[in-house]
Amino acid sequence: MTSAIDNDTQGHYYSADYSRHPLALTPTSPKLKALADMCLNFSRELQNPPSIESGEFDTVKFKYTIRDLATVLINDATKLTIACKPPYTASAAGPTIATLGDTAFRLAGFVESVPASCGRTYVGSIRRTAGDALRSAVALCNSFLEIPVAIEADKKGEYLISTGQLWEACKHMQEKTPADNREAVAAKWRLMTGTLEDGVAEVEEFVREQETGAGEDGGEEEEEEDGWDDVLGESSKVRLTKEELAICVRCVSLFKLTRMLCKKVLARCILTADVSKPEVIAWLDQLGESGAAVADAVDEFGASMYASENVVGQARTFVEIATELVHVAQSFAEGEHAKWFE
Known part of the structure; x- marks a missing residue:
């Protein structure tokens, strides 16, 4: 079976301009640092908005391309680790460094070829996971460099640990890359509803x-600490007024209804x-943002209760945000799905 990488034509953004590949012109001895610099620069570029606004793009095919590239990157990282671990020889390490650099170069190119029109949630997910893999590659290089390249999230560590981190980042690309914006929003929605449940x-x-x-x-102490006392101290022992408590009781019922609403939005809007x-x-991007705002509003309401601060105002804010979610859901829902939100 032919690999998706062999016959894919979507990753032309970087590969068409191979002169941008710093390892193509770098002598063997400093190649490892050049690889780290290249991966770091690409990861930073992927934090920016996509350079292509619109165009035809096969997101399903792209999912399999990324899966294959992640597999290649795992193999390249393993070979580089074996070649670069002590005793290091330039003749053995040079080819593996160049090979991993080419794979990282292609990964950045494929991801940069995804147009913004595929959806903010989808594009953001793709760019984040690829950026994580590239930063993990930098961390792997750093484990062999005497003077490591500075990166934001990772530190210089033992090379076996760094190799494992890169493997994990690649496995995430293999298993979690969405097929389209619907899958990306659905995954984000499930995480959001988990946060909402906790709130x-x-x-x-x-x-x-x-x-x-x-x-x-005082009452009986909870069997398991929830962490709020450590964060809020004595404010977690505050007593609400009767009016505030009555509002909170009504809000609990409203939150439960909102929890059901979010489940219906997933089933009746996102997945269909x-x-x-x-x-x-x-519209899916709007839904994702509205859902995240609802979860944040529940957290804000919880914080206001513990601080006994503006509970009434936070309750009104939550109602406004939840109502906006319903309006967004209604805007494209059809048939029986639309009737449910009336």
Whole structure:
């Protein structure tokens, strides 16, 4: 079977201009540092918005291309580690450095060829995972360099650990690369709903303590620390006024309804979206952003309860944000799905 890399034509952005490849003109001895510099520069470029706005692009084919490239990168990293570990010889290490550099070069090129029209969530996911792999490659190079290249997230470490980190980054590309913006938004939505679940549980527990007086009288200590006392100190023992507590009780019910709303949005809007339409791709991004805003609003409300600060205002803000999510969901929902949100 022919690899997707062998017959793919989408990664022309960098490969068409091979003169940009710094390893092509670098002598063998400083190649490892040149590789680290190149991977770091590419990872930083991928933090910028995509350079291509629109155009035809096969996201499903791209998923398999990235999977194959990740497999090649794992193999290249293993060979580089074996060649560069003590006792190091330039004749053995040089070819492996150049090979990994070529793979990293192609990875950056393929990712840069993804147009913005594929969707902000999809493009952002692709660029982040590729950037993580490239920074892991820098960390691997650093483990062999006497003077490491400065990177933001990773430090110089033992080469076996750095190799493992690069493997993990590549496996993430293999297993988590979405097929389109629908899959990207769905994955983000599931993470968001997990955060929402935690926030609702936290608010519900706090209200229960307020109603039973545990927050004032001490009560029984929780079997498992939730971390709030360490962060908020004595403010976590605050007592709400009757008006504030009544609002919180109503908000708990509203949060539970919102939790159900988010599940319905996933099933009725996101998973059924037709990503062949540009306007639907943009709508999915709006949904993802609105859902994230809802989860953030629950967290903000929880923080305001613990601090007994502007609970009423935070409740109003949450209602506005949740209402906006419904409006966004309604804008493209059709048939029975649209009726559910009325």
